[in-house]
Amino acid sequence: METFESLVRSEFAPKNTYLNTASNGLLPARTVAALHEAARLRAEGRPLGSLHADVEQARAAFARLAGVPAGRVAAGASVAAHTGVIAASLPAGAEVLTAEDDFTSVLNPFHVRGDLKVRTVPLERIADSVRPGTALVAVSAAQSADGRVADLPALREAARRHGARTYVDFSQTAGWLPVEAAAHDFAATVSYKWLLGPHGAAFLVVPEDFGGLTPVLAGWVAGEEPWRSCYGPVTELARSARRFDLSPALFTFAGLRRSLELIEELGVDTVRAHDLALADRFRAGLAALGHEPLPAPGSAIVSVPGLGHRQPGLSDAGIEVSDRAGNLRASFHLYNTPADVDRLLDVLSG
Numbered sequence: 001m002e003t004f005e006s007l008v009r010s011e012f013a014p015k016n017t018y019l020n021t022a023s024n025g026l027l028p029a030r031t032v033a034a035l036h037e038a039a040r041l042r043a044e045g046r047p048l049g050s051l052h053a054d055v056e057q058a059r060a061a062f063a064r065l066a067g068v069p070a071g072r073v074a075a076g077a078s079v080a081a082h083t084g085v086i087a088a089s090l091p092a093g094a095e096v097l098t099a100e101d102d103f104t105s106v107l108n109p110f111h112v113r114g115d116l117k118v119r120t121v122p123l124e125r126i127a128d129s130v131r132p133g134t135a136l137v138a139v140s141a142a143q144s145a146d147g148r149v150a151d152l153p154a155l156r157e158a159a160r161r162h163g164a165r166t167y168v169d170f171s172q173t174a175g176w177l178p179v180e181a182a183a184h185d186f187a188a189t190v191s192y193k194w195l196l197g198p199h200g201a202a203f204l205v206v207p208e209d210f211g212g213l214t215p216v217l218a219g220w221v222a223g224e225e226p227w228r229s230c231y232g233p234v235t236e237l238a239r240s241a242r243r244f245d246l247s248p249a250l251f252t253f254a255g256l257r258r259s260l261e262l263i264e265e266l267g268v269d270t271v272r273a274h275d276l277a278l279a280d281r282f283r284a285g286l287a288a289l290g291h292e293p294l295p296a297p298g299s300a301i302v303s304v305p306g307l308g309h310r311q312p313g314l315s316d317a318g319i320e321v322s323d324r325a326g327n328l329r330a331s332f333h334l335y336n337t338p339a340d341v342d343r344l345l346d347v348l349s350g
Contacts, residue, residue, distance in 0.1 A: 004270055004334075011262060012335040016318040017343050022144060022172060022301050022331035023322055025196040028262050031255040035198065038254040051250040054257045061260035062195075062203050065174065065268065066181035074204040074244035075253070079169055080105040081217065082188040082204040083138070085244060086167055087113055089213045094135035097164070099123040103144045106169045110138065127154035134164040142172040145324045146294045147301025147331070149173070156183055165211065175263055176275045176300050176333065181205040194300075194333060195263060197256035200249035206241045215243045271334050275300040278332035278341050285345040294327065303327045310348065317347055 002010075011028035018026060027035075038051055055075055063070040076082055087109040090096070095117040096110045102123075110118050121129040126139055137159055142149045152168065159166045165185040173179070175194030181187035187205040191197035206213060215222055215237060222243045223229025224236040237243040263271070279300050286293055286304060294303045308323035315321075321344070322329040330344060 004266060004274070007262075007266065008334055014335065016320055017340045018320045019330045019332060019336060019340060019344060020320045020322055021194055021333040022147075022329060023193070024199075025175075025193050025333060026335055027198065027255065028196055028259055030258040030262065031196065031198070034258045035251055035255045038251045048250060051254050052248075054254040055248045055250070058201070058253045058257040058260055059203070061257065061264060065260065065263065066179040066187065066203075066205055068181050068205055071240035071242075072181075072205050072208065074206065074241040075248055076202045076204060076244070076246040077200055077249065078105065078202050079103075079171060079188045079190055080109060081246060082186075082202060082244075083107075083167075083169075084109040085204070085213055085216060086136070086138075086186055087116070088216050089211075090116060090135060093117060095119060095133055097121065097126065097129055097134050097137045099126050099139050099143070099150070101143075101145060102138075102140050103169065103171070106138055106140055106167075123148055123150060127151055127158040130155070130158040130162050130164055132162050134159075134162055136165045136167055138167040138169075140169045140172060141174075141177065142299055142301060143296075144172055146303035146327065146329070147172070147296035147299035148294070149177075149296065149299050152180075152183070172301065176268065176272045178268055178272075185211050191252075191256050191259070195256070196259040198249075198252045200252040201256050204241070204244055206244065210241070210243075213244065217246060218243060219247055221245045221247050266334060272300075274334055275332050275336075278336050278338065281338060281341045282330060282332070282345070285341065286348075289345065289349055291348075300333065301329060301331045303329045307348070314344070314347060319344055319347060 059073050060070045063073045092115040098107050098120050100120050100122050139150050167186040168184050170179050170189040174189040191201040192199045220229045222245050223234040224238050279302050282302050305327050307328035308326040311323040
């Protein structure tokens, strides 16, 4: 029987110390093989039906991870596009509550509308800032810049009291933290970070009644019968969240299906325990070196003020991290080991 460690080692063989999953996750071997096979199908002129089936298998796998029926999951290309659909549904003058310096894809579509009232508060105050008249609260489950995890239960309760909808971007947590999409009106995530997929895929979870969204980006794939919706207006939109689908990047979904299978095999709770143990090891090591990371308890992302300038030198030394606004950001995932953490600390001590 395969253990967590043996399964991970069979799928990943990084050539460096990779501590940058908050930017891009590594691809499992099974995903790379699926990408090669998808490319061969195209190169050899074979039918692509299996690639379209991969889209549905990936949708179903993500739905299981998110705890919702597959009929509530739309497949797209980016969080920004999903946010744009939500922004387009709001009436002029509606108030949208957001967190300061949240990731742009969660925010910008509301700002470019020009006729919405976008109110911004510190993340720690977002639940307390929901008020009568707030139409929507949009926030990331974990902040990209520093890893702070939002208090989503408090936010849900505040939104419920005031009749506001909630929209949560799980891009920085899906794969190591339970998504619990059913607890929110709308939820989105990209696939290329903690879900270990290729670029070019994202998911949107909507309510059973679609939450008042209009499928403003709908093309032929959004039809109830896509292959009969290729010409002229779509006569019948899909009766499920597929009405919000965008034409899929087939190679991407062929690979993503396998990445999601791996996450399911390992189990999110197991991955979470692994990732957080490494993040805590790094925090303890930083304290021993006299560095204090930004507060982000319970996060797999650790951001250290004043050390962002070390990123180029660390990369030269074969250690991949990020520089975010002058802060060094390290992020830990299932393919990382205590030795990776210790190597980063050792170089930082020099």
